[in-house]
Amino acid sequence: MSRVRVLTLNAALGPLDYRVPHGMDVEAGSIILAPLGPRQLAGVVWEPDRMPSDAEVGDNRLRNLVSAYDLPPIAAPLRRLIEWTADYYLSPPAAVLRMTLASASALDDRRSVMEYRATKTVPDRLTPKRIQALERIGERQGLVRELAIIADVSDSVIRGLVKTGAIEAVEVTLDDRYPQPDPDHAPPIMSKAQTAAATALVYDVGGRTFAPTLLDGVTGSGKTEVYFEAIAEAIRQGRQSLVLLPEIALTEPFLRRFELRFGHQPVAWHSGLRQSQRRRAWRAIGSGEAMVTVGARSALFLPYCALALIVVDEAHETSFKQEDGVHYHARDVAVMRARFEGCPVILASATPAIETRQQVALGNYKELKLPGRYGAAQMPTISAIDLTQDVPPRGRWLAPTLVTALQNVLDRQEQALLFLNRRGYAPLTICRHCGHRFQCPNCTAWMVEHRLLARLQCHHCGHVLARPKTCPECSEEDSLVACGPGVERIADEVAELFPDARRAIVTSDTLWSPAKAAEFVNKMDAGEIDIVIGTQLVTKGYHFPNLTLVGVIDADLGLQGGDLRAAERSFQQIAQVAGRAGRATKPGHVYVQTHEPGAPVIEALISGDADAFYAAETQGRREAGAPPFGRLAAIIVSSETLRDAADTAQRIANGAPTVDGMEVFGPAPAPLAMLRGRHRVRLLIHARRALDVQDVIRGWLGAFEWPRGVRVAVDIDPYSFV
Numbered sequence: 001m002s003r004v005r006v007l008t009l010n011a012a013l014g015p016l017d018y019r020v021p022h023g024m025d026v027e028a029g030s031i032i033l034a035p036l037g038p039r040q041l042a043g044v045v046w047e048p049d050r051m052p053s054d055a056e057v058g059d060n061r062l063r064n065l066v067s068a069y070d071l072p073p074i075a076a077p078l079r080r081l082i083e084w085t086a087d088y089y090l091s092p093p094a095a096v097l098r099m100t101l102a103s104a105s106a107l108d109d110r111r112s113v114m115e116y117r118a119t120k121t122v123p124d125r126l127t128p129k130r131i132q133a134l135e136r137i138g139e140r141q142g143l144v145r146e147l148a149i150i151a152d153v154s155d156s157v158i159r160g161l162v163k164t165g166a167i168e169a170v171e172v173t174l175d176d177r178y179p180q181p182d183p184d185h186a187p188p189i190m191s192k193a194q195t196a197a198a199t200a201l202v203y204d205v206g207g208r209t210f211a212p213t214l215l216d217g218v219t220g221s222g223k224t225e226v227y228f229e230a231i232a233e234a235i236r237q238g239r240q241s242l243v244l245l246p247e248i249a250l251t252e253p254f255l256r257r258f259e260l261r262f263g264h265q266p267v268a269w270h271s272g273l274r275q276s277q278r279r280r281a282w283r284a285i286g287s288g289e290a291m292v293t294v295g296a297r298s299a300l301f302l303p304y305c306a307l308a309l310i311v312v313d314e315a316h317e318t319s320f321k322q323e324d325g326v327h328y329h330a331r332d333v334a335v336m337r338a339r340f341e342g343c344p345v346i347l348a349s350a351t352p353a354i355e356t357r358q359q360v361a362l363g364n365y366k367e368l369k370l371p372g373r374y375g376a377a378q379m380p381t382i383s384a385i386d387l388t389q390d391v392p393p394r395g396r397w398l399a400p401t402l403v404t405a406l407q408n409v410l411d412r413q414e415q416a417l418l419f420l421n422r423r424g425y426a427p428l429t430i431c432r433h434c435g436h437r438f439q440c441p442n443c444t445a446w447m448v449e450h451r452l453l454a455r456l457q458c459h460h461c462g463h464v465l466a467r468p469k470t471c472p473e474c475s476e477e478d479s480l481v482a483c484g485p486g487v488e489r490i491a492d493e494v495a496e497l498f499p500d501a502r503r504a505i506v507t508s509d510t511l512w513s514p515a516k517a518a519e520f521v522n523k524m525d526a527g528e529i530d531i532v533i534g535t536q537l538v539t540k541g542y543h544f545p546n547l548t549l550v551g552v553i554d555a556d557l558g559l560q561g562g563d564l565r566a567a568e569r570s571f572q573q574i575a576q577v578a579g580r581a582g583r584a585t586k587p588g589h590v591y592v593q594t595h596e597p598g599a600p601v602i603e604a605l606i607s608g609d610a611d612a613f614y615a616a617e618t619q620g621r622r623e624a625g626a627p628p629f630g631r632l633a634a635i636i637v638s639s640e641t642l643r644d645a646a647d648t649a650q651r652i653a654n655g656a657p658t659v660d661g662m663e664v665f666g667p668a669p670a671p672l673a674m675l676r677g678r679h680r681v682r683l684l685i686h687a688r689r690a691l692d693v694q695d696v697i698r699g700w701l702g703a704f705e706w707p708r709g710v711r712v713a714v715d716i717d718p719y720s721f722v
Helices: 076-088 093-100 128-137 144-151 155-164 192-207 223-236 248-262 275-287 297-301 330-341 354-361 400-411 487-497 514-525 566-578 600-607 610-624 642-654 693-701
Strands: 003-008 016-019 031-036 039-046 112-118 167-173 211-217 240-244 267-269 292-295 307-313 344-349 366-370 381-386 415-419 428-431 448-450 455-457 464-466 480-483 503-506 531-534 547-552 589-594 630-639 662-675 678-688 711-716
Touching: 003 031, 003 093, 016 031, 039 093, 076 093, 076 297, 076 330, 093 297, 112 128, 112 155, 112 275, 128 144, 128 155, 144 155, 155 167, 192 211, 192 223, 192 344, 192 366, 211 223, 211 354, 223 240, 223 248, 223 292, 223 307, 223 344, 223 366, 240 297, 248 292, 248 514, 267 275, 292 297, 297 330, 307 330, 330 344, 354 610, 381 600, 400 415, 400 487, 400 547, 400 589, 487 503, 487 531, 503 514, 547 566, 566 589, 566 600, 566 610, 589 600, 600 610, 630 642, 630 662, 630 693, 642 662, 642 678, 678 693, 693 711
Parallel strands: 211 344, 211 366, 240 292, 240 307, 267 292, 307 344, 381 589, 415 531, 415 547, 503 531, 547 589
Antiparallel strands: 003 016, 003 039, 031 039, 112 167, 428 480, 448 455, 455 464, 630 678, 630 711, 662 678
């Protein structure tokens, strides 16, 4: 090949043509280094017929490739996935390729790297920044830049601590091999239903063909043990498996569970890895050394060379939808990767999404059911607490019935979980004197009070403000009032009611890393926690045998906001958190606090009639032509000035094509009308299922040029409507 087409990592550019210098050997998929102006940029050689170039350049004007990396080529199935993802989600192919070449260090040929960690030496004199750095770094290790980010300080602060001896250099070998999991290390004793499901999945792995399966099992039914048998079969064949988890906090408990079954941990992939860990994992995955990978949604685009199985655990979770950059849904992209790879894919869930249920109904997916819990464990009983009748005392949020149940659990030396999907102490702080409300200066959102950290914080952009002693509007002292409950406020109420109970607050603020999650699990297993107060982070994946009571503080919260999936999400979330109770031999009970005990969601939860609830929700979607019976797409226009955003959105609306079976709504200010300092205006497209809405949007938006500073994003199959 003397001339090649290259897809670089620059999303602003299309594919570019280069000359292959004499003696360099490249093929489709080869990872290369190419010149781009005065810079050099990594890229991948692509088939010209699959990646058309905007402008043909004569051979005499081509620049030479700089070099080819000594790495396996990106395989054809992954290249097809990149093309499909870019086409379906209307994203630049280079933006998708970035997820495959996510670790720049993976291209580095170095065998070792110098990392840094804190020593036990503490200098006599420390600046406030150095004290902050040492406190935040703790026992963590990484490059100077990584530690500076963790500590929220400059690189020079870290280097200064190195000079004082408070931080030391450590050489880390990058090419240590991973230990191999043993498929026969500790096979479980399974129930009849588990055995039947596992046998079917093992057969699919052996068939080496695309086979999508919904593994539908109630919470505690042993779905993980079932798909572990399919993974074991893939290991026996010397082929790779990928398990996707919705939350980074679930990774560490999963690793421990995997180790008990297979003798060694799988390879982990998530945002909490150090650069050296990412480099080691990426290369092991590309070479086939990594037999099993567990990770967040981004693990889906890694260069597996012999993929035999994909598992999407908690497949109903909305966190599998990427809301920034490429707006892909990992559940759907996982199915497409399995199709391109020719391997089975398992969607495991206790509360499958309506979209997945519809694929089963159409015969596109096979369904395997686990209708009961494993062993002697029984499903918990669920009761509604009508807050209009069983009213909490003034200034309190726990109804008397729930307080009594908590006391009974503590008397029996069992554990309880209180669930409220709201971080912090209170969602709103207001001045009782003048009515001033604390709003984020960058977003159309209230500042959330975090009393444990003594600050107000925006959960959208991260803006932080120290909690003032006086109102910034009227200067009145001691006039600020917290409105509404967050988990910290519930924890304070629990402390007043049960001062001797040992409490743990579980949110993304407290479990920000797999290590923190492991610490929490260890304390629960050791009986060092009596009552957990947590958000949705604690609703899935955890197994605590001594946890027998779950209290849902505000079951109505998720039904607000007008989201078409609000009822389904609320059902899934409450069903999942209810599933934490009674997972062993002790019976469990769930109390659901609500102002609307007659709401269909609450009635379905209490009666246990999930099928009737889903049937009604599905029929409502069908009548409305909503997904999965219709198509939705959002166009989000943003700018630092409201006028530019509004004018551009109106131009787009005015230029909307007239297409049979498609409606365009808007433009209208987004519910979150400002985000990170940018004004936002949305249009919503509703189309019939069979319409190629991507092609329509591509031609529609392609006719426009945007003013400088205006961004136009397209979200296909949106899950967020803010």
